[in-house]
Amino acid sequence: MRRLWRAGIGFGLAALSLSAAWEGAAGSEPPPPRTVVIGTEGAFPPWNITRPDGTLIGFEPDLLQILCQRASLRCQLVAQDWDGMIGALQAHKIDVIADALQITPARKAVLAFSLPYAITTGVFVTQKDSPLARMANRGLVLDLDASPTPERQTRALAALREELRGKTLGVAISSTYDGFLDKYLAGVITVKSYRTMGERDLDLLSGRIDLTLDDTTYLRPLLAAPDAQDLVLVGPELIGGELGAGEGFGLRKDDTALAERLNAAIRSAVEDGTVRRLSLKWFKADATPTLDARPGAAAGSPQP
DSSP states (O other), rough: OOOOEEETEEEOOOOOHHHHHHHHSSSOOOOOOOOOOOOOEETTTEEEEEEEEEEEHHHHHHHHHHHHHHTTTTEEEEEOOOOGGHHHHHOOOOOOOSOBBBBOOHHTTEEOOOSBBBBEEEEEETTTSGGGGGGGGTEEETTTSSSSSSSSHHHHHHHHHHTTOEEEEETTHHHHEEEEEEEEHHTEEEEEEEEEHHHHHHHHHTSSSEEEEEEHHHHHHHHHHGTTTTTEEEEEEEEEEEOOOOOOOEEOOOOOOHHHHHHHHHHHHHHHHHHHHHHHHHHSOOOOOOOTTTTTTSSOOOOO
């Protein structure tokens, strides 16, 4: 039976498993145990989900249970609203943000980040009966870090601007996608921000917005739901650039010791296939990042 975490309740660790896990990950004796509070939204499936009984499940709770054991951490996972997440970290109410937080230059100005533990693409979704359902370049991955920019990508971005002109696109407030929208679609579309993804999804289903842009690992499972059969993925997929270098844990900049513990555990989970196994379980795709392609970043795109 899968071990569940209840919001606000931590779990104990066995000393023998701690020692073995740390030696396998870092080649040294484990550091002294430390208690940390990890904030997650609990409302971003399949990354993190709150069940009716208050337990937190999903890709991140599963991964964190393994990482905390390997890093000699006593972890307490708590539910925290997305729009208050960074404030809670800076106020020392939590020690780590675990909420599919993409590593971007803007966020690195205020946060420290662990190594990426996943990398995914951004995708557009609209209603099947919308004219946007026939958008060009469906499935084409646009690497916004590519230099020089491939000619096909330049054409695809130009086509995207024309297809979306005058449309209303919904995103979560303080979304990573804000930077992409500002750079490539400013003056072209109307952006409507939502406090939660659930509110945005309801407006998309009811036709109050034309489309949305979000993480493929969130939107693909959404489209499989019985009440979302009228929705469809459209247009190109996005990676890199303003969307960041993958998903990482957010930490306070002065907490370098915690970052080192998490990084060693993440590296071991990437190398031994743990991240691949859990991402296939929750996302039905391999979201394993390629570490060290450039300092503090991930490279490559998710594999089917």
